[in-house]
Amino acid sequence: MSLLALRAVTRTVIPQDQPALTILNGVDLQIEPGDHVSIVGRSGSGKSTLLNMLGLLDLPTSGEILFDDRPVRSYSSAQRDRLRGAAIGFVFQQFNLLPGRTALENVTMPLLYASGRTFWRRKRIAADMLALVGLEHRLNSMPDRLSGGEQQRVAIARSLVRGPRLILADEPTGALDLDTGQSVMELIDEVAVQTGAAQVIITHDPTIARRARRHFRLDRGVLTPVDDPSLEPLTRRDRREMAPAPEEAASTGTDELAVLGLGTATATATLPDPADSGPTDDARLDAPEGED
Numbered sequence: 001m002s003l004l005a006l007r008a009v010t011r012t013v014i015p016q017d018q019p020a021l022t023i024l025n026g027v028d029l030q031i032e033p034g035d036h037v038s039i040v041g042r043s044g045s046g047k048s049t050l051l052n053m054l055g056l057l058d059l060p061t062s063g064e065i066l067f068d069d070r071p072v073r074s075y076s077s078a079q080r081d082r083l084r085g086a087a088i089g090f091v092f093q094q095f096n097l098l099p100g101r102t103a104l105e106n107v108t109m110p111l112l113y114a115s116g117r118t119f120w121r122r123k124r125i126a127a128d129m130l131a132l133v134g135l136e137h138r139l140n141s142m143p144d145r146l147s148g149g150e151q152q153r154v155a156i157a158r159s160l161v162r163g164p165r166l167i168l169a170d171e172p173t174g175a176l177d178l179d180t181g182q183s184v185m186e187l188i189d190e191v192a193v194q195t196g197a198a199q200v201i202i203t204h205d206p207t208i209a210r211r212a213r214r215h216f217r218l219d220r221g222v223l224t225p226v227d228d229p230s231l232e233p234l235t236r237r238d239r240r241e242m243a244p245a246p247e248e249a250a251s252t253g254t255d256e257l258a259v260l261g262l263g264t265a266t267a268t269a270t271l272p273d274p275a276d277s278g279p280t281d282d283a284r285l286d287a288p289e290g291e292d
């Protein structure tokens with residue numbers, strides 16, 4: 001049984017007054033539980049479009065996507081949202097932390113719609129997750145007081161707090177220096193190994209790509225397995241082009257709330273305030289493990 005399977009997936013868009021554009025062309029990819037896959041490709045090759053397919057954010061124009069062997073097309077969009085929220089964690093180049101919210105509040109966010117025990121223990125769970133990424137001393141820090149590496153760690157804690165079975169990362173180290181990038185990747189690996197989650201890492205950095213067990217290259221929408229991503233003939237110009245400018249990175253079109261399992265952007269108004277927690281909540285955070 002595979003976790004996720006793409007069969008002959010094609011994605012075509014028809015921009016206004018222009019001919020149809022095939023962004024993904026016959027993509028076959030099977031992700032097993034605990035898998036570790038890297039995908040490299042030039043800017044504009046379709047990487048983010050592919051990530052949106054893998055993350056059940058968009059459906060293919062033709063071909064099929066199976067999650068736990070069930071066709072994704074058979075889910076309603078609300079079911080797909082729930083599945084995504086429960087099973088998939090996203091890590092992006094831009095950290096997308098909510099400003100004016102502490103690290104703890106940011107990580108608590110995906111648990112706001114959890115039910116029962118998880119909901120009531122959400123602050124404890126979020127605090128434990130922040131401790132796991134080495135930020136137990138930063139629970140109450142605002143994002144703008146954290147370094148880039150620390151912000152990415154908070155974003156990773158938020159992505160992983162619901163224990164996803166699939167971690168999808170789109171240029172996760174693109175905004176970090178080399179050393180910080182390496183330690184952030186080690187962290188994702190560590191959590192993935194601990195929880196048995198599968199990872200799909202999209203990157204233009206061969207040293208990051210080489211950490212994966214299986215490697216692919218995307219070229220004009222065609223996905224091909226490669227033996228060693230470091231042997232890919234990337235020119236210096238490629239690398240420059242592949243590091244997106246901040247404005248470009250911010251406009252990937254991915255719905256930030258959808259990837260947090262919090263519905264769509266239009267539902268923002270209904271988002272509960274994480275600071276607005278019950279009176280027993282902080283007591284629970286301080287309570288020793290196992291008391292409730």
Ligand SMILES: Nc1ncnc2c1ncn2[C@@H]1O[C@H](COP(=O)(O)OP(=O)(O)O)[C@@H](O)[C@H]1O
Nearest residue numbers: 013015021023042043044045046047048049050
């Ligand atoms: N909705 C869309 N309408 C028109 N063109 C699109 C759309 N989405 C993506 N594209 C184009 O498809 C190509 C692949 O985009 P993308 O998946 O973002 O590539 P990458 O992440 O590899 O840079 C780019 O040329 C992009 O401009």
Ligand SMILES: [Mg+2]
Nearest residue numbers: 047048049170
């Ligand atoms: Mg992209």
